[in-house]
Amino acid sequence: MKKVIHQKLPNKQWNEREKLRDKGQFWTPDWVAEAMVAYVSHDADLIFDPGVGMGAFYTALKKVTPRRMFFGIDIDPEVISQAKEKGIFDRNAQLEMRDFILNPPQKLFKAIVANPPYIRHHRLSQEQKDQFRKISLLNIGDTLDGRAGLHIYFLIQALSLLDKSGRLAFIMPADTCEGVFSKKLWNWISKKFCIDGVITFDQKATPFPGVDTNAVIFLIRNARPQEKLKWGRCLEPQSRGLFEFLKNDLLDDNFDDLEIYNRSLEEALSVGLSRKPLEDHHFEFTLADFARVMRGIATGANEFFFLTKEQAKNLQIPEKFFLPAIGRTRDAEESFITEETIKRLEEKGRPTLLFFPNGVKWEDLPESVKSYIQEGEKSGLAKRALISTRQPWYKMEVREVPMFLFAYLGRRNARFIKNEAGIVPLTGFLCVYPRSNDKEFIEKLWQVLQHPSTISNLQLVGKSYGSGAIKVEPRSLEKLPINSTLVKEFDLHPAKRELTLFA
Numbered sequence: 001m002k003k004v005i006h007q008k009l010p011n012k013q014w015n016e017r018e019k020l021r022d023k024g025q026f027w028t029p030d031w032v033a034e035a036m037v038a039y040v041s042h043d044a045d046l047i048f049d050p051g052v053g054m055g056a057f058y059t060a061l062k063k064v065t066p067r068r069m070f071f072g073i074d075i076d077p078e079v080i081s082q083a084k085e086k087g088i089f090d091r092n093a094q095l096e097m098r099d100f101i102l103n104p105p106q107k108l109f110k111a112i113v114a115n116p117p118y119i120r121h122h123r124l125s126q127e128q129k130d131q132f133r134k135i136s137l138l139n140i141g142d143t144l145d146g147r148a149g150l151h152i153y154f155l156i157q158a159l160s161l162l163d164k165s166g167r168l169a170f171i172m173p174a175d176t177c178e179g180v181f182s183k184k185l186w187n188w189i190s191k192k193f194c195i196d197g198v199i200t201f202d203q204k205a206t207p208f209p210g211v212d213t214n215a216v217i218f219l220i221r222n223a224r225p226q227e228k229l230k231w232g233r234c235l236e237p238q239s240r241g242l243f244e245f246l247k248n249d250l251l252d253d254n255f256d257d258l259e260i261y262n263r264s265l266e267e268a269l270s271v272g273l274s275r276k277p278l279e280d281h282h283f284e285f286t287l288a289d290f291a292r293v294m295r296g297i298a299t300g301a302n303e304f305f306f307l308t309k310e311q312a313k314n315l316q317i318p319e320k321f322f323l324p325a326i327g328r329t330r331d332a333e334e335s336f337i338t339e340e341t342i343k344r345l346e347e348k349g350r351p352t353l354l355f356f357p358n359g360v361k362w363e364d365l366p367e368s369v370k371s372y373i374q375e376g377e378k379s380g381l382a383k384r385a386l387i388s389t390r391q392p393w394y395k396m397e398v399r400e401v402p403m404f405l406f407a408y409l410g411r412r413n414a415r416f417i418k419n420e421a422g423i424v425p426l427t428g429f430l431c432v433y434p435r436s437n438d439k440e441f442i443e444k445l446w447q448v449l450q451h452p453s454t455i456s457n458l459q460l461v462g463k464s465y466g467s468g469a470i471k472v473e474p475r476s477l478e479k480l481p482i483n484s485t486l487v488k489e490f491d492l493h494p495a496k497r498e499l500t501l502f503a
């Protein structure tokens with residue numbers, strides 16, 4: 001992933017972008033900042049921003065409700081001094097250099113507004129991660145999955161500093177309500193606070209063009225939870241409706257550039273706050289009733305384990321040490337993978353062979369295989385993170401040949417593929433195993449998997465990205481709703497899971 005971007009961006013731009021990524025510094029555009037500030041500043045004399053950056057929210061505040069006090073903190077001295085130099089902050093603004101996670105202010109606020117840093121968890125320090133644990137235990141009474149990033153703890157910490165009847169507006173990536181941790185998080189928030197509204201953005205109205213994230217604004221009050229909330233979808237950039245809606249306490253609901261729905265909290269939480277309302281959300285059947293799902297094979301080093309026919313020939317490794325495999329979603333663009341598909345890939349020089357020396361003792365391996373393994377060892381492969389957990393290191397992960405694949409992260413349609421070539425997939429795909437080997441069952445399931453209503457339900461279980469791509473994890477794909485009318489139409493009987501669950 002990194003390599004690809006590196007090739008496309010000139011060096012200076014690449015470094016700048018990486019610097020931003022390390023610090024999670026993506027500035028909020030004025031039309032969004034003004035709307036958010038209009039919502040929180042309703043009854044408040046002082047507005048707090050826990051990650052002030054270049055002061056987007058203070059700039060907005062000066063325009064929307066001048067003469068309010070502002071308190072901003074940021075961990076990055078460079079960014080604070082740049083903002084000061086630019087003259088963004090005047091005497092109504094107090095600034096502090098401070099870490100909001102490790103050293104939050106010891107007071108409550110009537111208004112908190114933020115675009116919290118979005119930093120991938122592998123870029124965070126151990127000290128920060130230890131603090132995350134403490135924050136979630138203290139507030140939620142439980143820990144959250146390790147994939148919850150810094151922005152999630154910004155939200156929890158900020159909510160814990162929200163005064164009675166105080167308001168909070170946070171703009172966050174959609175993973176906040178789509179991630180594996182989100183059920184626990186929203187369970188806590190929805191029981192303790194009043195979720196007034198949620199704003200999402202149409203792809204063409206994204207507040208962060210060029211950043212592959214699907215942004216969502218959460219508008220929350222420290223008040224008794226209510227059964228209804230307002231859910232909006234912003235259709236145009238620079239939307240005036242967004243500002244008016246938030247300024248008028250989410251009361252009006254007639255704007256050209258903003259779609260607004262009144263949703264029940266129960267439905268919104270069940271479907272997911274980043275997703276459109278869905279009246280019938282009590283699904284009788286999910287994919288797990290008919291199939292089980294596993295991710296594709298992670299080799300740990302595709303350049304060594306995943307070879308082209310040509311490479312295999314040059315290395316003189318016998319055919320029986322390979323499994324036919326497919327790596328990239330782009331290598332399977334149609335609904336079927338057949339012998340023909342594999343032949344075409346071979347002709348294009350794409351790798352199609354997975355090195356699979358499993359089950360043969362070292363002394364029984366042919367010289368060509370031994371020397372290939374020794375070469376890999378010399379180049380330090382055995383020490384790589386995933387590979388070093390294997391015994392011996394060159395032993396490949398095992399997957400039964402799946403009947404269906406699911407291409408789960410693509411800018412084009414996510415979709416199911418029928419595997420008629422007996423291949424195993426790498427991690428670009430998920431493996432889908434029908435719960436019965438009965439031919440008729442498999443054929444019916446295949447019809448159901450391709451049905452537009454099944455494909456459209458993917459957005460209910462997937463993680464959405466700015467570009468419109470959806471990523472679906474194996475456990476989430478098992479939760480994919482299958483419409484009961486389809487189940488009836490195809491007379492598809494759900495298998496008794498308890499009896500057929502293996503693995």
Ligand SMILES: C[S@@+](CC[C@H](N)C(=O)[O-])C[C@H]1O[C@@H](n2cnc3c(N)ncnc32)[C@H](O)[C@@H]1O
Nearest residue numbers: 026027028051052053056074075099100115117
């Ligand atoms: C996404 S930017 C948003 C800045 C600004 N509020 C805006 O909306 O344009 C997040 C800011 O949080 C700061 N930040 C990152 N980690 C922080 C921490 N632990 N405590 C306080 N600020 C932090 C970053 O330096 C960055 O300026």
